[in-house]
Amino acid sequence: MKIVKQQLSENLASNVRALILDCEKLKNLTDIQLNQKRSDGGWSVAQVLAHLSFYSDFYLPLLEKVPHENKINQTDFKSGWLGNYFTKLMEPGSGEGVSKKMKSPTNAIPQNRDYSPEILDKFLSDQHRLLGVLKQLNQMDLNARLPISISKLIRLKTGDVLRFVITHEQRHFKQINRLLPEL
């Protein structure tokens, strides 16, 4: 996948803003609703957010330290094949359901406990940090490689990490939205 950096920045930013809106709307849930597990034993809203928080805690510091390019030569970003593969794997799929149910890596599984509503504020603050990174996209070296959370040996291009992280969040918010009518 090849895209103009400015376009990538705009697309990803509007996706993040939509997640901010979805999360703001969760603020009217009671603590009980926030922590209510799904009827089939799936994660509560709070557990989903805790899972996403794990990824933000891992990736945000790395993204914020990506070097800015010295030469103004790259207007485009070309995806790496592995980065593209991971991102596609995360895509929510058309319609309401997700295309494939996947197991989370062990280190990213949320604790089996109740969470306070602060988990919402944490998610929001992480999204604003992400927006901060996206606004710098034009100056960043999107080809700089970053490790992924499941293995330090696998390094993806920064542009792909951003796509992967945000697509992953969108996938989980679809999950949250499916959970809401039950609460």
Next chain:
Amino acid sequence: MMDTLAILKSHIASLYPLGEEELEALCKDWSKVEYKRKTILTAAGEKEDYLYFVLEGIQRAFMVDDAGREATVVFTYPPSFSGVADSLLTQMPSRFFFETLTSSVLLRISGERLFRLMEEYPQIQSFILKATAMTLHGVLVRQTELQLMNAETRFKTLLNRSPHLLQLVPHKYIASYLGVDPTNFSKMMGSVRI
């Protein structure tokens, strides 16, 4: 791009008599952007980076309260300025979401650039001050309307001011703007129809 700049220039000229040099300088660094419908351009908690000028489409600014309810505060459509202006001018985080309701084409200038122009050209600063004052006037008038006029009267006022809105904007947003819940809005639509 030439046509669109002409539209911008003529709109500014209709609001304030800027000198030729100032008008040229002000209209120089706008970029054209296009968005699909339901694209959020500014989120609550984010600082507004741009002043927008609408060429095509309808947008709205809205707030979400702690109960998850939405309050639509303004619709913008051509030709008018747009974006979360109070956040841009105060450099404070926006309280509002700003999104496109239909696919939109806008011109935009960065806040940075605008402030530099305001410092360099006193007339540009006066223009921004006047535009802000007019907006404040509109907001105060609207506040009195919300307090004194019932929903039906406000609905008729809206239809008079912006007749096309009803056809282009999903009714739930108009209901939100009027402070009416969607069911009552449908009833109102039935009885007030011109």
